[in-house]
Amino acid sequence: MTNVLELLGLAESAELLALSPPGWGGNLLRGLLNSLQIAFGAFGMGLIIGLFGAYGKLYGGPVLRDLLAIYTTVIRAVPELVLILILYYVGTDLINKAATAMGYDRVEISGIVAGIWVLGIVQGAYATEVLRGAIKAVPPGQIEAARAYGMPAFMTMRRVTIPAMMSFATPGLANLWLIATKDTALLAIVGFAELTLETRQAASSTRAYFTFFLAAGALYLLVTLFSGLIFGWIERWARRGQPSLKGGQP
Amino acid sequence: MTSLKSLFVPHRIVMMILFAALVVWCALSLRWDWIPQYAPLAAEGLWTTVWILVVTSILGFALAVPLGLAQAIGPWYLAAPARLFCTIIRGTPLLLQIWLLYYGLGSLFPQFPWIRSSELWPYLRQAWPYAVLALTLSYAGYEGEVMRGAFSGVAKGQLEAAKSFGMPRMTMFRCIWLPQAVRNVLPTLGGETILQLKATPLVATITVLDIYAVSSRVRSDTFIVYEPLLLLALVYMAIAGVITLGFRWFENKVPSAQR
Numbered sequence: 001m002t003n004v005l006e007l008l009g010l011a012e013s014a015e016l017l018a019l020s021p022p023g024w025g026g027n028l029l030r031g032l033l034n035s036l037q038i039a040f041g042a043f044g045m046g047l048i049i050g051l052f053g054a055y056g057k058l059y060g061g062p063v064l065r066d067l068l069a070i071y072t073t074v075i076r077a078v079p080e081l082v083l084i085l086i087l088y089y090v091g092t093d094l095i096n097k098a099a100t101a102m103g104y105d106r107v108e109i110s111g112i113v114a115g116i117w118v119l120g121i122v123q124g125a126y127a128t129e130v131l132r133g134a135i136k137a138v139p140p141g142q143i144e145a146a147r148a149y150g151m152p153a154f155m156t157m158r159r160v161t162i163p164a165m166m167s168f169a170t171p172g173l174a175n176l177w178l179i180a181t182k183d184t185a186l187l188a189i190v191g192f193a194e195l196t197l198e199t200r201q202a203a204s205s206t207r208a209y210f211t212f213f214l215a216a217g218a219l220y221l222l223v224t225l226f227s228g229l230i231f232g233w234i235e236r237w238a239r240r241g242q243p244s245l246k247g248g249q250p
Numbered sequence: 251m252t253s254l255k256s257l258f259v260p261h262r263i264v265m266m267i268l269f270a271a272l273v274v275w276c277a278l279s280l281r282w283d284w285i286p287q288y289a290p291l292a293a294e295g296l297w298t299t300v301w302i303l304v305v306t307s308i309l310g311f312a313l314a315v316p317l318g319l320a321q322a323i324g325p326w327y328l329a330a331p332a333r334l335f336c337t338i339i340r341g342t343p344l345l346l347q348i349w350l351l352y353y354g355l356g357s358l359f360p361q362f363p364w365i366r367s368s369e370l371w372p373y374l375r376q377a378w379p380y381a382v383l384a385l386t387l388s389y390a391g392y393e394g395e396v397m398r399g400a401f402s403g404v405a406k407g408q409l410e411a412a413k414s415f416g417m418p419r420m421t422m423f424r425c426i427w428l429p430q431a432v433r434n435v436l437p438t439l440g441g442e443t444i445l446q447l448k449a450t451p452l453v454a455t456i457t458v459l460d461i462y463a464v465s466s467r468v469r470s471d472t473f474i475v476y477e478p479l480l481l482l483a484l485v486y487m488a489i490a491g492v493i494t495l496g497f498r499w500f501e502n503k504v505p506s507a508q509r
Contacts, residue, residue: 062259062261063261063265066261066262066265074483074487076444077444077486077487077490077491078448078483078486078487078490079447079448079449079450079451079462079486080448081451081452081462082451082462082479082482082483082486083483085479086476086479086480086483089475089476089479090476178340178341182342182343182344183343184343185343185344185345185346186343186345186452188345189345189455196343196345196346196349199346199349200349200353203353204353207357209350209353209354209357209358210350210354210358213346213349213350213353213354214350216346217338217342217346217347217350220341220342220343220346221337221338221341221342224337224340224341224342225337225341
């Protein structure tokens, strides 16, 4: 193994990327873990906001619908970087005001919670649109039939709407998940130690820019490709029992 | 266009009054006294944002056409690299790409004396060429994927008709294939251009002075947090609105696709 690396002239890079302290590989992996944690949290929060947002847009009153339209339009027109800064300051300000009002000291907000809150609100706007489209694609007769049987609204959602819309929503949600993983890189700018910031610190202290940035790129790419596999699998599962569009054997 | 009548239903009038009250409150109770001092710098930053957006979108699109073509009809030795390029660009964060080019290439170039003595060196020492390169490649990567679908979406009969008239291949591409492919994806291109606009503030992290960098400077100079950010969000929304209107105008100009 070492001979092969030396033959390729990569021995130095391998040493820099080693997992134990003289190398920086451990830091990169820790950064990746932080990134994934935030991406998972933000994606989950986005799904919850998106589900309620989609229901509000489809079945809500005129005021709620207008408010949700403003939410999705504004979030999708302003750069994520600017939103992250605004939401970050607003969030920390609100929490500190609440804490001082209740007689506590100022609290330090953990980077992970702040990142999930900020990216979750951004993801929610996109998820609202994806899920709204997916719910609209469900044949209305199915939902009407559930209502005609007197199913409560929540049970209709759980048993009819969500399973039926899954196959329409998966491609859009897969895209959203990829956006979530890549948007975590933006948290580097507010100083949160996720993969991109760890990479930059490692690179600037060893001056081996290409080694570290390429390694981080490979890690992101691995996550992307692996997620593609998983989502392909989920989509096949969500489509089970549906006739294939390509024709051929049912 | 939403009709004017639908704008004047009662709840919307109430919402507009509330919004106007909010704007008045913002104008009166927040601090705006820093604007005159920073206006010239902000104009410069706005100009930087706009030209970076326009230049990288045009260059990126020019690069996306061969990328899409290679993936749609190219032989495997062209299609495979094109697909690899698109996968890599779409699979890694743009911030990482910008930093790789700026810090990586930026630390590599000074090691070669012939680069240092070349005519290009004064430009290569600045940050904007790296920003333009990174954003161009990113736009090309996303658009290459869009154009692949666009090229294979043009009806076969159109191309066969052109061929049977004995049209040369370049003329066929220029007059039949490309216009129809672009027409079919105009709405997608508009969306992607707005995404590109939203990617431009990242160049501020490598010291390019765009409108975002100006707002950060105001924030760090005066310790005013919200006002510059709110104004910045408003500026980006205005640019996004202009892009949307521009593409809508262009979509109305070209004959619509088959229904």
